[in-house]
Amino acid sequence: MIGLFDSGVGGLSVLREVRALLPQADLVYLADQARSPYGTKTLLEVRDAAEGASAHLLERGATAVVVACNTASAAALRNLRDAHRGVTFVGMEPAVKPAAAATRSGVVGVLATPTTFQAEVFDDLVGRFAAGIRVLAHPCPDWADLVEQDGGDVDPGVIARHVRPVIDAGADTLVLACTHYPFIASQIAAAAGPGVTLIDPAPAVARQVARVADGSGAGTTAFLTTGDPGRFATQI
DSSP: OEEEEESSSTTHHHHHHHHHHOTTOOEEEEEOGGGOOOTTSOHHHHHHHHHHHHHHHHHTTOSEEEEOOHHHHHHHHHHHHHHOTTSEEEEOOOOHHHHHHHOSSSEEEEEEOHHHHHSHHHHHHHHHHOTTOEEEEEEOTTHHHHHHHHTTOOOHHHHHHHHHHHHHTTOOEEEEOSTTGGGGHHHHHHHHOTTOEEEOSHHHHHHHHHHHSOOOSOOOEEEEESSOHHHHHHHO
């Protein structure tokens, strides 16, 4: 069984990619909505939340865990691997490498939660893969919450307020470095305008899951939440 978790519904964007590649896998998805959002918490708070979510999935029988959240991956992935040596963990990371390869202007915008940028992982990725590229780290502290509340129906003005400064600074490639953001990708694209490439790391993460996790099973999917089950049922 493969477990996936996020602070809320964002990780469903990863689950759908995993399901497409592994139709027979048994999946269990945990939305840690009682502790949502992760993206404005401290690194220590996110590590604690990630450990709790992972422990829950392991108790349910998961043999591999997908940290389907950029913030939790940046804050906690190394700790989780150290704490659970026999478990396969796959995490998200800002897609700096493909963005650096794709840009024509030499300017890349990374849209993420504030806490994702606080972890050393982001600076490490930029140093390794974006030599000679200007990388604009732009925190979007309210987007994940808005997706949780409204699904994909987010005020275009809220989107443009974050996207336009990055585009006006010369970015022609935007990294969606939060798993909630693919749900508003059409609005982000509209705010960015023509000629801007959006990069969602979820398909690449799903390919990694397919390489390292057991994809056999009956093709079942279970959904769990630490929040309100009735509300979560309407969000799936």
